[in-house]
Amino acid sequence: MSDTNRPDTRIAGAGTVTGGTYGEVVIAGAGTVSGDVDCLAFKVGGVADVQGALTAQTITIGGSASFMGDVKGTDVVFSGNADVHGALSAETLKISGVARIDGAVSAPRIEIRGTTKVGGDCEAETFDAQGVFSVGGLLNAGTVSIRLYGGCDAHDIGGETIDVRLANAWAFLPFLGDRNLTADSIEGDTIYLESTRAKVVRGANVTIGAGCAIDLVEYTGTLSGNAGVVASRKVSASA
Amino acid sequence: MEPELISKKDLLLTCGISYGQLYRWKRKGLIPEDWFVRKSAFTGQETFFPRGKMLARVERILSMKDEDASLDEIAEAVSTAPLPDTFSREELLQREVVSSSALDLFAERHPGTDELRFAELLAVAVADTLLRSGEAGRDEALAAISTIEEGWTTCEAVSCDLVLLRKMGVPMVLIVSSGSELMAETGVRVVARIGLPERIEGLKARLKSAERGERQ
Numbered sequence: 001m002s003d004t005n006r007p008d009t010r011i012a013g014a015g016t017v018t019g020g021t022y023g024e025v026v027i028a029g030a031g032t033v034s035g036d037v038d039c040l041a042f043k044v045g046g047v048a049d050v051q052g053a054l055t056a057q058t059i060t061i062g063g064s065a066s067f068m069g070d071v072k073g074t075d076v077v078f079s080g081n082a083d084v085h086g087a088l089s090a091e092t093l094k095i096s097g098v099a100r101i102d103g104a105v106s107a108p109r110i111e112i113r114g115t116t117k118v119g120g121d122c123e124a125e126t127f128d129a130q131g132v133f134s135v136g137g138l139l140n141a142g143t144v145s146i147r148l149y150g151g152c153d154a155h156d157i158g159g160e161t162i163d164v165r166l167a168n169a170w171a172f173l174p175f176l177g178d179r180n181l182t183a184d185s186i187e188g189d190t191i192y193l194e195s196t197r198a199k200v201v202r203g204a205n206v207t208i209g210a211g212c213a214i215d216l217v218e219y220t221g222t223l224s225g226n227a228g229v230v231a232s233r234k235v236s237a238s239a
Numbered sequence: 240m241e242p243e244l245i246s247k248k249d250l251l252l253t254c255g256i257s258y259g260q261l262y263r264w265k266r267k268g269l270i271p272e273d274w275f276v277r278k279s280a281f282t283g284q285e286t287f288f289p290r291g292k293m294l295a296r297v298e299r300i301l302s303m304k305d306e307d308a309s310l311d312e313i314a315e316a317v318s319t320a321p322l323p324d325t326f327s328r329e330e331l332l333q334r335e336v337v338s339s340s341a342l343d344l345f346a347e348r349h350p351g352t353d354e355l356r357f358a359e360l361l362a363v364a365v366a367d368t369l370l371r372s373g374e375a376g377r378d379e380a381l382a383a384i385s386t387i388e389e390g391w392t393t394c395e396a397v398s399c400d401l402v403l404l405r406k407m408g409v410p411m412v413l414i415v416s417s418g419s420e421l422m423a424e425t426g427v428r429v430v431a432r433i434g435l436p437e438r439i440e441g442l443k444a445r446l447k448s449a450e451r452g453e454r455q
Contacts, residue, residue, distance in 0.1 A: 123266050140262050160259030184284065189259035204257060
C-alpha cells in the first residue's frame, strides 16, 4: 500500500502519530493519534487513543481504542474494546467485542455479536443482533433481527420486519441473567416478539410470542398470540 | 404560529402507507428530522408531523415513485441541499424559471455576472415571488436578494423563512427559522413570509421539468 502521498505508519512500542493522510496505520503497542486521520486501513492490536476524527476504508480494532471525534469507514470491525465519542458511520459494521458509541450509528449492515451501547439513533438496512445492546434513541432498520442473549433495550424501534426471539442458548442458560428486550414503542409492518416489554406495539401483522408484557397493541392486519398483552385494538381507515 | 399537526397513525391511514415505508423514508432522508414532533399522549409519547407540509411531501414521494424514481433520486429532489450547477441568464429565461425583471435586479447587484450559483438563483426566485405577488416593491425585492445571499450559510444549515416587514412604508427584510413566532410593535405589517425549504424544493422541481421538456 505504499504511496508517497499516503505513507504507512506503525507504532510497535509506545508512540504518537500526528494527524494527516496515511496508507496503513497500525498500532500494535500503545499509541496516540493527535488529530484527524484519513487513511486506507486503520488497525489496532494494542491500545490507541485517537484524539480526532477517523476516516478510513477498513477499521479493525482488536485491542482497545478510543476516538474523540467521528469515525467513518467502509468496513468496520470492532472485536476488542472501542469507545467512540462522536458518531459512527460505515457500510458494514461488525461488533464482536465491547463498543460504546456516544453519537448516532448509521450503516447499511450492522452485526452485533458482543455488547454495544449507542447513545443516539441507530440506522441500518439490516440490524442483526445476537448479543447485548442498548440504543438511547430510535433503532430504525429495514430488517431488525434480535436474538436475546441478555438484557437489550432501545428507546424506540421502527422498521419493515422486526423479529425478536430468545436465543437458543440453553447451554449457557445458568450464566445468563434476564434476557429480554425493553422499548417504549415498536412499530413495523411484520412484527414477531418474544420476551419483550413495550408500552405500545403498532404494525400490520403482529405476533406476540412467549414472555411478553405489552401495554397496547395496534394492528391493521392480523394479531396472533396475545398472552401478555394488556390491550389491543384493530385500526382501520374507516375508524 | 403553531402549525396544524397530524398524528403518525392518522397520516398512515390517510395516505395508505405503512410504518415500514415511513421508517425507510426517514432513513433515506426523504422526511426532515425536524418534522418529527414528539408529544406526550395517553399511550406515552406519540409522533406528530406538520400536517400541510407532510401530506404534500408524502404525495410528492408517492407520485415520484409512480414515475419509477428510486428513493435516492427522490431524496435528492426533496432535499434542501443546493445543486452544484450554475445557471446562465439565457437558459433561465428560456426555461421560464424566473422572470427577466427579477434577473435584472440581480444584474444590478452583480453587474457582468451571467452565471448564477444555486443560492443566487434561489434569491432571485424569492425576489420574483415577491414582485409577482404585487406586495413588494423593487427595492424590497433587491433587499431580499442581498439578505438571502448574505444569510445563505444559515439558510443552508437550518430551515428558514424570509420575512418582509414594513412600518410606515419603511421595509425591513429578515431571515428567521421556520415555524418561529414573530412579535413586532404595533404598526408593523408582515408583508410576506416565504419558506425557503419549500422554495428550494419548488425550484428544483421547476429546473427538472424544464430539463425534461427540452429533452422531448
